[in-house]
Structure formats: structure tokens, C-alpha cells
Amino acid sequence: MVFLPLVTQLIQTNMDNQGNAILLIHCQDTPGIIAEITNFITVNKGNIVNLDQHVDHGANAFFMRIEWQLEKFLIPKDRIGEYFQTLYANKYGMEFWLYFSGQKPRMCIFVSKMSHCLYDILARYSAGEWNVDIPLIISNHEDLRPVAEQFGIPFHVFEITKENKAAQEAAEMKLLEENGVTFIVLARYMQVISDEMIARYPNKIINIHHSFLPAFIGAKPYHQAYERGVKIIGATSHYVNAELDAGPIIEQDVARITHKDSVDTLVNKGRDLEKIVLSRAVSKHIDRKILVFRNKTVIFD
Amino acid sequence: MVFLPLVTQLIQTNMDNQGNAILLIHCQDTPGIIAEITNFITVNKGNIVNLDQHVDHGANAFFMRIEWQLEKFLIPKDRIGEYFQTLYANKYGMEFWLYFSGQKPRMCIFVSKMSHCLYDILARYSAGEWNVDIPLIISNHEDLRPVAEQFGIPFHVFEITKENKAAQEAAEMKLLEENGVTFIVLARYMQVISDEMIARYPNKIINIHHSFLPAFIGAKPYHQAYERGVKIIGATSHYVNAELDAGPIIEQDVARITHKDSVDTLVNKGRDLEKIVLSRAVSKHIDRKILVFRNKTVIFD
Amino acid sequence: MVFLPLVTQLIQTNMDNQGNAILLIHCQDTPGIIAEITNFITVNKGNIVNLDQHVDHGANAFFMRIEWQLEKFLIPKDRIGEYFQTLYANKYGMEFWLYFSGQKPRMCIFVSKMSHCLYDILARYSAGEWNVDIPLIISNHEDLRPVAEQFGIPFHVFEITKENKAAQEAAEMKLLEENGVTFIVLARYMQVISDEMIARYPNKIINIHHSFLPAFIGAKPYHQAYERGVKIIGATSHYVNAELDAGPIIEQDVARITHKDSVDTLVNKGRDLEKIVLSRAVSKHIDRKILVFRNKTVIFD
Amino acid sequence: MVFLPLVTQLIQTNMDNQGNAILLIHCQDTPGIIAEITNFITVNKGNIVNLDQHVDHGANAFFMRIEWQLEKFLIPKDRIGEYFQTLYANKYGMEFWLYFSGQKPRMCIFVSKMSHCLYDILARYSAGEWNVDIPLIISNHEDLRPVAEQFGIPFHVFEITKENKAAQEAAEMKLLEENGVTFIVLARYMQVISDEMIARYPNKIINIHHSFLPAFIGAKPYHQAYERGVKIIGATSHYVNAELDAGPIIEQDVARITHKDSVDTLVNKGRDLEKIVLSRAVSKHIDRKILVFRNKTVIFD
Secondary structure (H helix, E strand, O other), rough: OOOOOOOHHHHHHHHHHOEEHHHHHHHHEEOOOOHHHHHHHOOOOOOOEEEEEEEEOOOOOOEEEEEEEOOOOOOOOHHHHHHHHHHHHHHOOOOOEEEOOOOOOOOEEEEEOOOHHHHHHHHEEEEEEOOOEEEEEEEEEOOHHHHHHOOOOOOEEEEOOOOOHHHHHHHHHHHHOOOOOOEEEEOOOOOOOOOOHHHHHHOOOOEEEEOOOOOOOOOOHHOOOOHHHOEEEEEEEOOOOOOOOOOOEEEEEEEEOOOOOOOOHHHHHHHHHHHHHHHHHHHHHOOOEEEEEEEEEEEEO | OOOOOHHHHEEEEEEEOEEEEEEEEEEEEOOOHHHHHHHHHHHHOEEEEEEEEEOOOOOOEEEEEEEEEEOOOOOOHHHHHHHHHHHHHHHHOOOEEEOOOOOOOOEEEOOOOOOOHHHHHHHHHHHHOOEEEEEEEEEOOOOHHHHHOOOOOOOOEEEOOOOOOHHHHHHHHHHHHHOOOOOEEEOOOOOOOOOHHHHHOOOEEEEEEEEOOOOOOOHHHHHHHHOOOOEEEEEEEEEEOOOOOOOOOEEEEEEHHHHOOHHHHHHHHHHHHHHHHHHHHHHHOOOOOOEEEEEEEEOOO | OOOHHHHHHHHHHOOOOOOOEOOOOEEOOOOHHHHHHHHHHHHHEEEEEEEEEEEEEOOOOOEEEEEOOOOOOOOOOHHHHHHHHHHHHHHHOEEEEEOOOOOOEEEEEEEEEOHHHHHHHHHHHOOOOOOOEEEEEEEOOOOHHHHHHHHOOOOOOOOOOOOOOHHHHHHHHHHHOOOOOOOOEEOOOOOOHHHHHHHHHHOOOOEEOOOOOOOOOOHHHHHHHHHHOEEEEEEEEEOOOOOOOOOOOOEEEEOOOOOEEEEEEHHHHHHHHHHHHHHHHHHHOOOEEEEEEOOOEEEEE | OOOOHHHHHHHHHHHHHOEEEEEEOOOOOOOOOHHHHHHHHHOOOEEEEEEEEEEEOOEEEEEEEEEEEEEOOOEEEEEHHHHHHHHHHHHHHOOEEEEOOOOEEEEEEEEOOOHHHHHHHHHHHHHHOOOOOEEEEOOOOOOOOOHHOOOOOEEEEEOOOOOHHHHHHHHHHHHHHOOOOOOEEEEEOOOOOOOOHHHHOOOOOEEEOOOOOOOOOOOOOHHHHHHHHOOOOEEEEEEEEOOOOEEEEEEEEEOOOOEEEHHHHHHHOOOOOOOOHHHHHHHHHHHHOOEEEOOOEOOOO
């Protein structure tokens, strides 16, 4: 290989430097980190378009999301991670995640029989609201196949029984991998995901639970809310972890109810909450605005 | 006693018929109840100014609040209860509560060391927002005596220890009785009320719990909320019953938080929720708008 | 025609008495109305399942919505209106509207180019959330034809220019009539409806305006909101009347924003508001829960 | 004066370096600003505890709030402003505001006859919620003197008529100056502030308007809201500028209402909104979290 001076190399590789880079960082809080990182980007001619940082003083933990334009950035796209690892991550013991706006996340939706969350997601997808690809939908029932077909998205049914669960999930994971799926959305999927699958997609499976967690964990939360006589119901989207309805919360919202509401009207009012809260969480995930730390989320602006 | 014809008697007694009567009713749902009761008031020349009713179809239970002007009402004020009992309550197996707008409820506030709920209540009281008397404030600490004195309300301290609790509560109840107290407001009173006292004031003790119940029951709910990483905090006012934080909920409200909030800022944001939610509940109690049924509240408009 | 005794007639006709009757009433406030009407239903063996009434004391106006089961009701369905007119409406100078749960309202959706409200409505329709028929969709552009086709609903395009507007609206109204349309939903339809058409559908055209009315009337409300620097944006659904964005308000909701929001993110956040607020209004209209009085709505529970 | 080497000077002066410095910055957006400023603080041994920045891409404007601990900061407190001016402000054409946590803002409250906002502020003040001094209260009426006296705060009455307004405001401004007042809170003060006074306190007079601005500007907003038939009412706190109810908005909030609400109940519900919204705005002002730019506020976390 012929030796080229560094600058020439950079200029050549830079042909591909388009769009934005998004860098999420987590490390112990140390004075000077912000200065160093913003300096790194600036001296290399990156134009910072977004910066949000957070210090958890109790945990002495530092979090940052920084987004910059790549157009004139001196370091080629495919080397940025390596440079950052060498120059800063090693030095500060950082975890970091580097994304590019041009790389669309690939989402698989899991559904059962209820259509409201699925429709809400597909309507946004179809209208181009989100920077995402949806290569497939998985279900344990046939019911929503017509919805998938309306939107022209492949629909795969894996019926789940106690006996076949492990095998079916294995098949699902194979399919997910073949489709390059980067995260999963459980859009009222009425099955518990096994620990194996959760381990394969850590903080990459988003669930919607139809209560204001941690109230009314588990089955039939609207019935529980009705029985308790609450005056406000809620919905919670969270990453799935090994403990039921106990993963890191991404988004919550609530709606006021009264004594006049029956379980049925709670279910009706809840549907709107569920779909909006789930879609807000999905949107933040797609935009790489979430960091998970100690079972809680840091959500950048 | 000389016999007087009925109409004359009525006219005489009617001299006192001023203000409004408020009737709260609960019984099994039966066709025709609304017609009978509205008819009873109308033919006796009462002018209905407010009617709200609710049927819990699941429990087959009927609830009603009806308010009418007494000015031309043919039945004297002090006989209405008797008439209603005879004509309707016996027939339908009703429970009913009859109030007059001229009879102010008498409230005792229990406090410990935090002033925000107390100030909010006393400011409203002082501005004449509420149709209530506050003959006294009770505390287990001296701290808020200056606030009581600012507003010229007697302040009684009963220090509570494990050993003296029963005796102190007995003394408190004697004082409440002497002051004609009809309901109690626990304005961040940091003591558990004994079952004896609760039994003496059933659905007449209003507490504010600084969480969105049933989430975060018990001590330090803001710490619990912080640990769980919720995105919304709440406050709940409820009637006190024998089970901790499990009484009938009157009012709830919430506030949005983020990962940037520490326990301290949650406490700050929560204070505003607590005082507003408590005052809304107190206001509804004062206006006789609440019925309790199976550990839930029916709250009339 | 052979004479049949009344009771027999009733029993025969009663074969069709199924479902519920819904009666909306408006008249001057007079003592005894509630008693008379509830009595009328009760003595004729109707089982009242829902009653909500409102008195506007300032305007001395009475409003009521009452719903009862027809199964054992003695008056045949097709005579109830006549009886009610004769017995009560004439006497009290009432306006009244009588509906039957079995008669589905027929809705026409008008759209232009934005799909979010349309998808939200069609997803609910498709999931059977609403007791409504949607025989057709009308647009001034071709853009959303694929969405209509996804859901199998006829899609008619009437391009509107200054010159052809009257003729096109006439054609639209003919089509609406042929399809038995009872109300119209403007789901971000970017055309002003003419007075002729409004007069044909008084309080039967529901619009969604993307601001918290009466703030930001007219064009580009998100731009206006951005310019003014508000901290909360809103959406308003209202019946269309002759004055722009000034018809009776049915439903409003809001979302918090910050200085970080651009016009684009306002538009994004607003979309969710718009679709939910519009659908809530449509749902109330379908359920016959709205009365209009002096350019304001009474919305029954 | 004996010459001392710089470092010694610094060490000596540093004896006073306690608490935090808060720096608010505004300038044209230029690459590298964040890096330079965080670097400046870090190399001088300031520990950044809070950083929030915002870029208005449309206006190409940069905003930043940065807070750091002074304890080990090498530059003495009373020289920081000068250093910053020389090193950065001149270079970037910045406007900047430097505050120290130990310097309490001094607030004067203006009131008329309504007590709810005043009580809310004084209760917080009295409980130590805010880092502020309140040396005096000014009113155009005697009514609230007892409230001021309850809290031991001097109360000055300046009756305002058309004729004496200029003279009275001059006297007020003299009093404000004597008391070192840094900002003014209009707690339902029912007088328009003159342009002279506004010019003396630019973006330093906080008003609460009892509507969701820009809806219902001017007098009697609750009456206007009632007439329009809105379903949500609001309150808006803003800095006062020369145009009525048109100054930069700091905070807004809303409450849901129904057709059952009269003007009176709107006023009641509005009171809670007003006091909370005003207090939130005051709190942000006290914490130096607000920058005003082109009649809008940037509100830092």
C-alpha cells in the first residue's frame, strides 16, 4: 500500500461524511469532560447542532448526548468510533454509543389482537414521521394480519404455548436477525418475553403497560384501577427487563376519570393513552435520545 | 297544646326556611326513584337548583345529590328528614344524609412540621373561599404554632409517643367533641391515626398522601419515586380507614418530572401538588359532594 | 282498517322496541320538568340507564339527556316522538331530539393532504370503537386516496378553485345526500366551507383547529404560537359556523412546549393533539351527547 | 501599594470564593463557544455543577447558563466579570449576566385586593422555599395590610388616580430604590404600570394574567372565557413590557372546565392556577434561569 499523507486520506474518505453523528456518552463525572469533547468536535471542524448533558450528583455519573454535522468533519465517519475510543473513552472509562443519522434503526412490532397501538405506529411510519424501517411484524395470533397487509408489511405468526415457547422464540430471533432488526416494540403483545430474548435485546425491547407503573403491575390493570377507585389512570412505556413491568421507564402519561367510568370506559380512555405513550417512547428510541443507567432512563432533549 | 291545622303549622315553621337543603341518597337501583324524589320536592314547592345522580350498574346501586331552595318549601326545615325517612327511605331501603347550607361544617386541621398545606388551607379560609369553621389546629409538634397564631386560631400540641398515644388521642377526641368538630384534615400530619379515632370519624378524616396511590404506599414516597425512575409524580387525598393509605380516594393530581430531578426537587414539586390536591378534596367535603360506597367515592358535580 | 284495542296495538308494535332511546331536551327552566319526564318514562315501563341534566341559571335554560331501554317500553318506537311532542314539548316550549341506539349516524370525512387525523378515525372505525358508518371520504386532493383504499372506503376528489367552489360544493352536497350522511368531519381539510353548506349542516360539521382557540385564529397557528413564545400549545374541535374558527367548542387539549421547540417540532407535537381532540369530539357527537346553545356546547356525561 | 505576584493575590482574594457562580450568556451562534467557556471554567478549577445551552438555529443565536462551584476557583469572585468580559464577551459580542448564589434577589410585591397570590408567595417565603428577600409590599388599597402584617413585612399604600399616577409611581420607584429592590411581582395588582416604570425594570416585572395568553387579553378574561365557551382555562405569567399582556411569557398552565361552570366557578378554579403559575415564574426568576430574547423567554433547566 502506498503511503499517503494523513490529510489527503481524510479528504478522500470524507466524501462519505454526510448527515449527522450522534454520540451518547456515560462515565464517572470528572471536571473537564464537556470541554474536552466539545473541543474535540470543534477543532475537527464538526458543527455541533445539539448538546444535552446531565450529571447525577448522587451517583457521580455523567451523561451526554452530542450531535454534530459531518459535512466538514475531518475524521472519516468509519473512524470516528476508533478515534473516540482511543482519545477519550479509554482515558475516562466511558461507555459510548455512536450513531449516524443516515443509519435507520430497524424495528419489529410484536402484536396480539388489539389494533390501536399498531395502527398508530403504522400511520406514523406511513406518513414518514419517523426515521425508521419496519421490515416485519410478529404476532401470536392471526387477527391483525389484515392491518399488516393494509400497510404492506410482512406478518409472521408464531403461536405460543407453554411447550413450544422456547422453540418459537428461537425461530423469532432467527427471523429478527435475518431482518437486521435493531429493536422490538411490544404493541400490546400479550405474552411474557423470555429472559433469553431479553438478554439478546437489552434495553432494546419497548413495552407499553396500561397502568401508571408501579401501580397495578401485572394482569388486568384497568380492573385493578377500577377496584381501587383511582381518579386518574395512566400508561407507561418501558424497556423490558427480566422482572415483570419493572424495567426502565421511558414515558408515562395519565387521564382523569370519575366514578362514572366503568371498566369498559377505562379501557376506551386507556387506548388513547397507550398508543400515544408508546409512540412517544418509540420516537425517542429512534432518535437515540435515551440512555439507561441503573434501571432508569436519561432522556435527552 | 292547641291543635292547629297543618297548613298553618307549616307556614309558621316556614319562617325559618332559608338557604338550601342538600340531600345525598344511596340505595339499590330501582326504576322511578328520580321521578319520585324530584316530584316530592317539586309538589312541596322546593326549587331544585342542582341534581346529580349516578347509577353503578355493576353493583346495581343508585346515588343522588339534590339541592333545592327552602324559601317556599312547604315542609319545615326540621321536619324534612323525618318526612323523607317515612315517605321514601323506609320504602326503598335508602341511606340518606340531609344538610343545610346554613350549617357550616367544623374542621380541625392536624399538622406536624411542614407548613405548605396548612398555609394553603388557612389562606382560603381567611379569604372566605370556603363555607367552613376552623375552631382549632392540633399538632404533635410546636413548630407551626406561629402560623396558627398569624391566623388567630387556637393551636393545641399533643406530643405522641408509643406509650402515650392512646391517652393523647383520647384527649384529642375530647377536645374535638368540645369544639363540635365534624371532620378532620391531616395536613401532612406525620402520625398514623388509631383505629379508635378512625371509627369515631368514619369517612370524616381526609389525608394527603404524597404519591399517586396505590403506587408508593407508606414512608418516603418521593424517595421511592426517585428510585423507580417514574416520569410523573402525584399526590392523593383520601378518607382515612383502618388500612394504611388504602382509604377511598377523593382527588389525585400529577406533575411531570425528568431524570434531572433529585429527591429534593421532587419534594419541591410535590409540595404544590399536595396542597392543591388536599384543598380540592376538602372543598368537596365541605360542599357535601362526596358519597362513599365500597371504599370508593362518588363525587357529585 | 280493523280497530284494535290500544294495548294490543302497542304489544304488536313493541316487537321492534329494541335497544335504547336517547332524548335530548332544551327549554326554559321550569320547576318540575325532571319529575315529569322521568315519570313519563318510568310509568311507561322504560328503564332509565342514564340521565344528565344541566341548568344554566344565568340564561334560565334547562338541558337534559336521558337514555332508557326500550325493551318493555309501552310506547312504540315510532310513536315516542309524537307522544313526547304532544305531552311535553308543546306544554314547555321544548326543543327536543330523539335518537335510537340502533340508528347509526353516517359520517363523511373531508381531508386534504395530511393523514394523521384520517388514520386515527379510520383505525377506530375499523376496530369497531364507534357506532358509526363512514360511507365516503371527500378530498380536494388525490394524496390520501391510498389511505381510503387501505380501508376500503370510497374516496371522491373535488378540486376547489375560486371559480368552481359553489358548483363543487353543490356536487358534494348531492353526494352527501345520496349517501345519507348525517354529519361531516373536517380532518385537517384545508378549505373554508361556504355558508350554504354550513346552513345545510348546522352544528353537524366538526372541525379541528390546530390551536387553543380563541388564540391563533386563522392560518398557520403553530407559526403564530412560535412567534408569541407560548409555553403550551393546543388544539380545538368545534362545530363550524359562519364565522371563521368561532363556532361552538366541543373539546380542547394542550401540550407543554419549551423554547427548544421550533415550528417543526410544534407541528409534530400538535399532530397528536389534533387527532386525539378531534376523535374525542367525533365520539361525543356519535353518542349524541352534545347540545348547542348560544354558540356554546352542553356536553353530557 | 506593594506589588504582589498574581498567584498570591488570587489565593488571598479567594478566601471569599464561596457558593456558586451563575453565568447567563447570549451571543450569535459560533462553533467552539461551549468548548471555550467550559474550558475556561475547568482550567481555572471551577467545578461545573450545571450546564444548559440552547441554539436557536432560525435566529442563529446561542444561549447558555452555566453554574460552577467557586470554592477552588482561581479567579476571585469580584474579578470574574471583568475576566469574562475581556477574554470572551468582547471576542464573541456576548451579552452576559453574572450572579452569585450568595446574593439574594430583592423582590417587591404589588397587590390590590385579592389575597391568594400574595398568601402563596408569603407562605413560600416564610417556609424558606426561595432564595429571596422581600423588603416591602406595595398596594393601591388598604385591604391586604393585615396579611402583610401577619408576615411582618412593611406595607405601603399608594392610591392611584389618573391625576396622581405619575407622582405616585415616582414615589414608589424611590421607595424601591431605597430598598434595593431588584425585581417586582404583580400579584393581581389591578393597575397598568407606566412605561417609565417598565423602562426602569426591563424584564424585571413579573405579572400574572388570568387567561391562557394570547387568548383573552385585557379585562375580565374569565367573563370572556365563559362567553366563548372554552373547555380549558389558563393562567400566564410574563414579564411586563410596554404592550398590554404582550410581554415575554415565562410560564402557563391550564385547568379543564365544563359547561357547568359559571363565571364564579371559573374565578374559583382560576385562583389556584394563578397562584401556582405566578409562583413558578417567580421561582425561575429568583434562580436566574430566564433569558429574554426577542420577546420570548429561554428557560434553562
